[in-house]
């Protein structure tokens with residue numbers, strides 16, 4: 001049996017963003033974990049316009065090709081890790097927009113949250129994200145990765161090299177995501 005597909009979704013899309021380095025680190029940890037087929041999904045590359053579908057996404061009647069492409073991407077996932085910065089005490093509009101575009105494609109899939117920021121470690125972004133995920137029937141796991149003062153872990157090449165403690169928290173999170181991926185597969189198959 002093939003491994004479940006884990007998509008690591010990078011929320012930050014701005015020029016000069018640091019979040020991509022964080023997402024690339026999550027990708028490396030997830031690949032080393034071994035429980036998943038890992039895909040990095042960069043919302044900057046997905047480049048969705050501001051939500052412009054005439055119908056509620058629950059109907060799955062997408063007018064625009066960009067929504068159909070996004071639907072096909074998310075549909076093939078079994079689980080997600082959202083990598084989010086904190087913008088003004090919440091998660092970025094790019095992520096809300098990407099979530100709002102779809103509905104059933106998200107359902108009954110677990111998610112791990114990786115947040116980064118200043119002293120807050122992006123926790124307010126992660127907290128704001130959870131009810132939005134719940135409305136789409138995405139199940140966030142409690143075990144999260146929260147990185148305070150995250151720039152301390154960016155090396156001279158811009159690579160994210162966190163502490164052993166942060167690294168360990170990512171493995172714990174992925175273990176839990178894998179358990180829920182397996183448990184929820186019954187719901188996804190029905």
Ligand SMILES: Cc1cc2nc3c(=O)[nH]c(=O)nc-3n(C[C@H](O)[C@H](O)[C@H](O)COP(=O)(O)O)c2cc1C
Nearest residue numbers: 012017018019020085086087088089117118119120
């Ligand atoms: C619009 C904006 C709002 C921000 N608000 C917060 C904030 O509320 N809390 C925080 O810890 N950092 C905040 N920051 C600083 C970010 O943590 C920092 O810029 C980080 O690099 C953003 O992630 P990114 O580089 O992946 O976009 C903000 C940055 C921007 C650009």
